[in-house]
Amino acid sequence: MTEHPIEFAFPDIARWRDGNSGTPFVHVFDSGTAGPTVMLNALTHGNEVSGAIVVDALLADGFRPQRGTLILSFANVEAYFSFNRAHPFKSRMIDEDFNRVWSRLDGPGDTVELRRARALRPFVERADLLLDLHSMHDDCVPLMLAGPLDKGVALARRVGTPVDIIRDKGHPSGRRMRDYGGFGDPDSPKGALLIETGQHWRASSVAVAKDVTARFLAVSGIVKPADLPADWRQPAPPAQRVVQVTHAVATRNGKFRFNRRYDGQEIIARGGTVLGHDEETPITTPYDNCVLVMPSNHRVRAGVTILRMGHVV
Ligand SMILES: [Zn+2]
Numbered sequence: 001m002t003e004h005p006i007e008f009a010f011p012d013i014a015r016w017r018d019g020n021s022g023t024p025f026v027h028v029f030d031s032g033t034a035g036p037t038v039m040l041n042a043l044t045h046g047n048e049v050s051g052a053i054v055v056d057a058l059l060a061d062g063f064r065p066q067r068g069t070l071i072l073s074f075a076n077v078e079a080y081f082s083f084n085r086a087h088p089f090k091s092r093m094i095d096e097d098f099n100r101v102w103s104r105l106d107g108p109g110d111t112v113e114l115r116r117a118r119a120l121r122p123f124v125e126r127a128d129l130l131l132d133l134h135s136m137h138d139d140c141v142p143l144m145l146a147g148p149l150d151k152g153v154a155l156a157r158r159v160g161t162p163v164d165i166i167r168d169k170g171h172p173s174g175r176r177m178r179d180y181g182g183f184g185d186p187d188s189p190k191g192a193l194l195i196e197t198g199q200h201w202r203a204s205s206v207a208v209a210k211d212v213t214a215r216f217l218a219v220s221g222i223v224k225p226a227d228l229p230a231d232w233r234q235p236a237p238p239a240q241r242v243v244q245v246t247h248a249v250a251t252r253n254g255k256f257r258f259n260r261r262y263d264g265q266e267i268i269a270r271g272g273t274v275l276g277h278d279e280e281t282p283i284t285t286p287y288d289n290c291v292l293v294m295p296s297n298h299r300v301r302a303g304v305t306i307l308r309m310g311h312v313v
Contacts, residue, residue, distance in 0.1 A: 004139075006201040010049055010083065011056035013074055023119050025074040027059060031222070035068025038220045039127035040213060041120075044099050044134060044177060046079020046091040050197045050205035051133025054213050061229075065222035071123050075177075078112050088201070089137065089298075100174030117177070125181055129155075130192035131216045132178050133209055135200040138297050140264035142208045145194040146242075147179055153242055155191040159215045162195075162208065163237045164265055166293055167313070168245035171305060196294070207234060243291045245310040254302040255279040262295040267312075275307070285309060 019027040040058070042051030055072050064070070074080070076098045083091040095111035105118055124130065136143075142162040146152035148169045156165040170176045175184075182188030195212045198205035210232035218225045225233075243265075258276035268275070271287040275295075286309060293308035300306055 007203040025077050027072045029064050030069045031065045033067045035222050036128040037069040038129045039071040040131050041073045042133045043074045043076050043080050046076045048135040050135050050209040053206050054209045068222040099176045102180040103175035129220050132194045135197045135205050139199045143196040149186050158219045160236045165242045242313050243310045244313045245308045247309040248305050249307045250305045256306045266292045
């Protein structure tokens, strides 16, 4: 049983296997008019379904760009198809995390996720703008992960939602898709964002995914805002804030426990506050007014990031 209810029906994406791109579950729509190539990707993690609902809806609606090119993709489809209600968190991946393999594509590995990343690479390389649609294990407010560069923060501000823009370096365990190639190069005009829409199976996460997608497409200039379903847009927050991540804490052996439940985005007033213990080692805030980003209130494997810490800039 899961403590997290599943509030929507999962989309039947098997019907999108045969795209027009030569690569399964990748659909490319060229308007024939000059403009950027925009990629919307869902299911980087197989159980993060809100993004799949959005990409499924765009395909079902026959949505097409007016300028440039739109790429719609489902990444870790094998993980998605492995979903089991009895163990809903297991379908995040098959062999390894698809979003940690992007520095190893030319290496010798041969996992499900490496093979899929190699298949998606030409499309990721072609994209000028990438929106990667994710969601979170725990109930947490939506977060835009903008990467380490100024251009990511600027793009997130143009999108205009959600409130929290997270400026972060990614994971020492491997490069994310959103940091790959030109997206991670300060001298490239390419831009990528990763939206965490909320808890994986909350209806509210679908609302966030639709809103962010509509805004991202409008910012890209390949559509007119009126082309998108009118009910996808939500009111913009009055302001956004940027949290610079300075610390990422990984559990050494999977025995991390917080002292209490944290929902994420709490600001802890005092430096040195004990948040929890990794086996015997206390984990403390490194400075005053520390923001807790994506705390894992659940057990994770050894080596996995259980908390990021940062400050509002
Ligand atoms: Zn994810």
